[in-house]
Amino acid sequence: MINNAFIFIIVSIVLTLLSLLLDRKKTVMGLKKGWKMFQNIAIPFLNILILVSLALYVVPPSLIVKYLGPGSGWGGQMIAAIVGSITLIPGFISYPIASVLIKEGASYAIVATFMTTLMMVGVVTLPLEIAYFGRKVAILRNVLNFITAIVIGTFVGFIL
Template sequence: MDSYIFYGLTAVLLTLSFFKDKKKTKMALKKAWKAFENILPEFLVVILLVGLMLALLNAGTISKIIGSESGWFGVILASLIGSITLIPGFVAFPMAALLVENGAGYMQIAAFISTLMMVGIVTMPVEIKYFGKKATIGRNMLAFAFSFIVALLIGMVVI
């Protein structure tokens, strides 16, 4: 229901913008389309991978690997996967929701999302170039440790 309200509000505001300044509105829509085109390949690949994973793994398997029953092993596994994965946040959160719906545990998903957003194994070479090796490794280690604190807090709140 909320989606319909937001879509309706967007349509009304877009119409008002169009009547106020057609040129700026058209330019904004072109920029939005370009941004969408740039994001689409990443988005489709991640959706494809998640869809494939959900097709190959049933809810029971997901629950065993990163479900509530997997405990700290699942948290560690999820945090390791999150550390080496490079997925934008706008894709990661819907993907996390799909995983939770299919049996993943809240602690495990909290660890996955927090390491995904804060730890950058893939981006380390660039970070080392600008911030130095010591700062990069220190930041990544602190972020990795913090992901376990986040998982523990989520586990205490949700359970």
């Protein structure tokens, strides 16, 4: 059986070769830019993965299930929403974290709430947001997104 990663790699290679045939200069420039971007994100990505691994090593799965599992209810959802709101992690790093949380016993509803607040609510970036959009708009946006994230998490919990 062929897995999705293998298909993705083959398609990427074929499209890169096609791009080389169509415009070699632009393709090489794009590959160089992509490599620089990879170098810029590799260290932060590895650092966060190491921190998450250490945290999961220290925190037993039973504790994750207790506070973030299916039986944790609204309390677990609020913990996930608050942690997601104050954490500043890029999206591409949050997906492996979500996978690990689910494997360790966290519920889909809680992981959905965490992921949604992570992307939509920015407590850490609030001062910058206030500077650009004004106090009222920045706070209103964050409060509405916080509530929306909880609704989305609850909806995911009902579906899954």
